[in-house]
Amino acid sequence: MLGMPELPEVEVLRRSLEPHLVGDRIERVVVHSPALREPIPAARLRRRLTGKRIEGLRRRAKYLLIDLEGGETLVVHLGMTGTLTLDGILAPPEIAAEEQTDPHEHVTLLLRSGRRLRFRDPRRFGLFFSLPAAKIERDRHFAHLGIEPLGGELTGTYLHRHAAGRRGPVKPFLMDARVVVGVGNIYSCEALYRAGVHPARSVARIAAVRWEKVASGVREVLAAAIEVGGTTLNDFADGEGKSGYFQIELEVYGREGEPCHRCAGAIRRIVQSGRSTFYCPKCQR
DNA sequence: CGTAGACCCTGCGCGC
DNA sequence: TGCGCGCAGGGTCTAC
Known part of the structure; x- marks a missing residue:
């Protein structure tokens, strides 16, 4: 297996998802299996994400940040084997047909558009949680991070x-x-x-x-x-x-x-x- | 304080 | 052919 989601892959993912997600709304949060490197906080996600409009997608390091209406940010890290896919119109048939029977699918976000945003991660090195956007910089996952390599500061x-x-x-x-x-x-x-x-x-x-x-x-x-x-x-x-x-x-x-x-x-x-x-x-x- | 190593986990390639 | 072993590795925490 050559490689895994590194920064370029996350950035490509961000760019490809953003036009499809912005403006859509999270109708339901379904956590199938919370077991990841850090347990997925299912109750908090349901409480903070349900009903919220997706305002934008950002990236910090290899973290994908999905900004929601009301100031909450969904944080997704793909670890080594994580994938985030948007089904409905966009998913390949074999994935769409699997529905929630996929044992490695950890979370499904049901969107108002009828599509589903699915997070799966067989090796469970990924992360999936949320926090207020204003607290990202102080969060332990982000507080120590250095500069972005493509932000013009890397000399x-x-x-x-x-x-x-x-x-x-x-x-x-x-x-x-x-x-x-x-x-x-x-x-x-x-x-x-x-x-x-x-x-x-x-x-x-x-x-x-x-x-x-x-x-x-x-x-x-x-x-x-x-x-x-x-x-x-x-x-x-x-x-x-x-x-x-x-x-x-x-x-x-x-x-x-x-x-x-x-x-x-x-x-x-x-x-x-x-x-x-x-x-x-x-x-x- | 800076650096090294353990740990988390499962799919896959390889050797027998 | 089938099986078991070891490697793959980002990020965080602990040990030195």
């Missing part, structure tokens, strides 16, 4: 400054959400390949010019993935129920032993912080 200078006083390798540093959000395992590998920086290189040993390349590597690989519609995943489906679709070409991730597209040398795999890292030992120093 070499920013990374260089945040690396000061730190010692670890650059790849886990890039994945640290306190520094910059939304850079997961796949895209951190791809960004460092683009930048020509070795994933095990200490952040204390990266010069300003190279930090600039790391920053642009992150920005460019994420922007490219969003443009293409997110990387394809077996488990991922966009808001209209299509499973995966187009895919940006991954240069290193999942390509251990295969030839580097630039130098033809073998891509190598190592483990950092318990996670697979792929890189080209010749092109990345």
